[in-house]
Amino acid sequence: MDKIIMKTPLVEMDGDEMTRILWQMIKDELLLPYIELNTEYYDLGLKSRNDTDDRITVDSANATKKYGVAVKCATITPNAARMSEYDLKKMWKSPNGTIRSILNGTVFRTPIIVKGIEPCVKNWKEPITIARHAYGDVYSNSEMLIEKSGKAELVFTDKDGNEQRELIHEFDDEGGIIQGIHNVTPSIESFARSCFNYALDQKKDLWFGAKDTISKKYDHHFKDIFSEIFEKEYKEKFEEAGIEYFYSLIDDIVARIMKSNGGMIWACKNYDGDVMSDMISSAFGSLAMMTSVLVSPDGVYEYEAAHGTVQRHYYKHLKGEETSTNSVATIFAWTGALRKRGELDDIPELVRFASKLERSVIETIESGRMTKDLANITNNDEIITLSSLDFIKAVRKTLDTYI
Ligand code: NAP
Ligand code: MG
Numbered sequence: 076m077d078k079i080i081m082k083t084p085l086v087e088m089d090g091d092e093m094t095r096i097l098w099q100m101i102k103d104e105l106l107l108p109y110i111e112l113n114t115e116y117y118d119l120g121l122k123s124r125n126d127t128d129d130r131i132t133v134d135s136a137n138a139t140k141k142y143g144v145a146v147k148c149a150t151i152t153p154n155a156a157r158m159s160e161y162d163l164k165k166m167w168k169s170p171n172g173t174i175r176s177i178l179n180g181t182v183f184r185t186p187i188i189v190k191g192i193e194p195c196v197k198n199w200k201e202p203i204t205i206a207r208h209a210y211g212d213v214y215s216n217s218e219m220l221i222e223k224s225g226k227a228e229l230v231f232t233d234k235d236g237n238e239q240r241e242l243i244h245e246f247d248d249e250g251g252i253i254q255g256i257h258n259v260t261p262s263i264e265s266f267a268r269s270c271f272n273y274a275l276d277q278k279k280d281l282w283f284g285a286k287d288t289i290s291k292k293y294d295h296h297f298k299d300i301f302s303e304i305f306e307k308e309y310k311e312k313f314e315e316a317g318i319e320y321f322y323s324l325i326d327d328i329v330a331r332i333m334k335s336n337g338g339m340i341w342a343c344k345n346y347d348g349d350v351m352s353d354m355i356s357s358a359f360g361s362l363a364m365m366t367s368v369l370v371s372p373d374g375v376y377e378y379e380a381a382h383g384t385v386q387r388h389y390y391k392h393l394k395g396e397e398t399s400t401n402s403v404a405t406i407f408a409w410t411g412a413l414r415k416r417g418e419l420d421d422i423p424e425l426v427r428f429a430s431k432l433e434r435s436v437i438e439t440i441e442s443g444r445m446t447k448d449l450a451n452i453t454n455n456d457e458i459i460t461l462s463s464l465d466f467i468k469a470v471r472k473t474l475d476t477y478i
Contacts, residue, residue: 076109076478078108078109078110078111079109079110079111079422079424079425079428080111080422081110081111081112081113081416081420081422081425082113082420082422083113083142083143083144083416083419083420084113084114084115084142085112085113085114085115085142085144085145085146085412085413085416086114086115086117086135086138086139086142086144086145086146086377087114087115087116087117087145087146088117088119088135088145088146088147088148088150088170088377089116089117089118089119089120089148090119090120090147090148090149090150090151090384091119091120091121091148091149091150091151091384092149092151092384092385092386092389093384093385093386093388093389093392093398093400093463094148094149094380094382094383094384094385094405095120095148095384096389096392096400096463097400097402097405097463097467098148098405100402100463100464100467101402101405101406101409101467104464104467104468104470104471105406105409105432105467105470105471105474106409108471109428109474109478110413110425110428115138115142117131117132117134117135117138118131119131119132119135119147119148119150119170120150121150121151121153121157121161121163121167122161124150124167124170125161125162125163125164125165125167128164128165129165129167129168129173132167132170132173132174133173133177135174136173136174136177136178137177139174139178139375139377140177140178140371140375143374143375143376143415143419144375144376144377144378144412144415144416144419145376145377145378145412146377146378146379146408146409146411146412146413147170147174147377147378147379147408148379148405149379149380149382149383149384149385149405150170150171150384151383151384152168152169152170152171153166153167154166171369171379174369174377175209175369178369178371178375178377179265179371179372180265180269180369180370180371180372180375180377181206181207181208181209181265181266181269181270181273181369181370182206182207182209182367182368182369183204183205183206183273183340183367183368183369183370184204184205184207184352184355184356184365184366184367184381185202185203185204185205185365185366185367185368186202186203186355186356186359186360186364186365186366187202187364187365187366187403187404187407187436187437188201188202188359189364189437189440189441190441190455191440191441191443191453191454191455192360192361192364192440192449192452192453192454193360193454194337194358194359194360195357195358196333196358198334198335198336198337199335199336199337199358199359200336200337200338201336201337201338202337202338202359203332203337203338203339203341203355203359204273204277204279204339204340204341205341205343205348205351205352205355206266206269206270206273206340206341206342206343206348207343207345207347207348207349207352208262208263208266208342208343208344208345208348209345209348210258210259210262210266210345211256211257211258211259211262211345212256212257212258212344212345212346213254213256213345213346214345214346215256215257216254216255216256217254217255218252218253218254218255219252219253219254220250220252221246221250221251221252221253222250223246223248223250224245224246224247224248225245225246226242226244226245226246227242227243227244227245227246227253228240228241228242228243229241229242229243229255256293258293258296258297260296260300263296263297263300264300264304264372265371265372266342267300267301267304267305267342268304268308268372269370269371269372270283270301270340270342271304271305271308271309271313271320272370272372272374273340273368273370274313274318274320274340275309275312275313275316275318276370277340278316278317278318279318279338279339279340280318280319280320280321280338280339280340281318281319281320281321281339281340281342282321282322282323282328282331282332282339282340282341282342283297283298283301283320283321283322283328283341283342283343284322284323284324284325284326284327284328284329284341284343284347285297285298285324285325285344286324286325286326287324288324294344297344298322301320301322301342302322305320325344325347328341329351356381360449360452361401361448361449361452362381362382363380363382363401363403363404363446363448363449364401364403364404364449365380365381365382365404366378366379366380366381366404366407366408366411367379367380367381367404367408368411376411376412376415378407378408378409378411378412378415379405379408380404380405380407380408381404382404385400388400388463397462397463398462398463399446399447399448399460399461399462399463399466400446400463401445401446401448401449401466402446402463402466402467403436403440406432406433406436406470407433407436409432410429410430410432410433411429413425413428413429414426414429414430417429431474431477431478432470432474434477435470435471435473435474435477436470436473438473439466439469439470439473441455442473443455443457443458443459444458444459444461444466444469445458445459445460445461445466446460446461446462446463446466447460
């Protein structure tokens with residue numbers, strides 16, 4: 076068989092620990108035999124980030140801007156323990172945070188559904204994708220603990236020195252708490268555009284909920300921005316694609332999601348997204364089956380797995396012990412990126428390859444061959460638990476029946 080030829084390079088961001096081991100296995104077994112892989116390689120492993128004073132992370136994000144598509148392996152976000160483990164010059168920032176702020180994007184997380192691992196919510200037949208607005212609100216707040224009586228006010232002084240005041244509360248000696256939060260219009264606009272673009276890309280309905288009846292300025296601003304951008308820029312495109320934008324109060328959205336069959340993209344304000352993404356991933360079964368894609372408002376895509384570097388398994392691997400680490404989300408990061416590259420460069424064989432590989436992964440698991448994390452939660456009783464490498468080899472065997 077001739078290998079598939081790529082045109083534009085795909086930005087490849089390598090990473091750390093067990094996922095770095097899986098990364099190489101996936102390339103060797105599932106990609107290089109079938110594709111003339113054309114990647115621009117950036118090593119975001121912690122050692123390389125430390126050696127380059129984290130320049131490599133910034134370079135990889137800029138390359139993603141230039142070429143439009145990246146695939147990323149999970150990386151360590153350093154903490155105190157990592158400082159000594161890797162003898163770091165500095166506690167480097169989270170690479171995902173750095174990349175996200177350069178691309179100004181929104182993260183969409185989607186579970187991978189297989190038969191035998193059923194969501195806790197019986198009527199969820201299709202995956203639910205969560206989009207979290209990752210700026211502001213309670214995540215960059217200022218707070219006060221109040222311990223005697225007094226008046227709390229919200230004061231805004233504009234650049235000309237004019238003051239705008241709003242009473243928050245008159246406290247008595249019993250005291251209480253106050254919190255100041257903010258958001259900025261351009262960030263909400265980017266979030267809205269990323270969500271509308273991704274809904275079109277995926278041909279799925281977009282749902283958004285906020286509490287505009289109670290929060291008549293703050294949450295209402297989110298609602299208005301989404302609605303204005305939709306009317307002006309997306310309404311016709313949504314009609315053509317046969318998809319819908321649906322806004323409702325956040326509590327109504329939650330109630331409807333529980334009763335739905337899934338299949339929608341759910342745009343969430345920062346805190347709602349933090350909470351709901353954990354609920355969705357645990358309800359669908361496993362963090363190891365969750366994909367993640369960062370989409371910028373101008374249509375740049377970075378694909379990755381939602382889980383981390385699986386440190387505990389890596390230490391076992393270093394001791395020479397066999398691991399059974401799930402590579403599914405990392406494989407899907409590659410297929411997502413390759414499919415997108417194929418669509419942008421008009422290479423139908425590459426798009427078809429991505430779909431065949433995804434189907435092979437799902438079929439392999441549904442035939443009972445899976446890693447230990449899935450073996451622990453499946454309701455399929457005839458299963459074979461495989462090691463990290465044997466699972467990838469089993470997927471390759473299935474894939475070869477399609478090629
Ligand atoms: P983690 O790597 O996601 O792993 C937490 C636990 O979840 C594992 O110990 C394992 O449970 C299970 N697990 C996760 N992915 C799995 C997989 N593919 N196959 C099988 N089991 C899996 O989270 P963490 O241990 O909190 O973080 C480790 C490192 O990852 C940290 O340095 C953190 O900074 C980094 N991290 C990176 C990203 C990213 O790059 N996007 C995201 C999150 C965390 P058992 O041990 O019980 O088997
Ligand atoms: Mg959370």
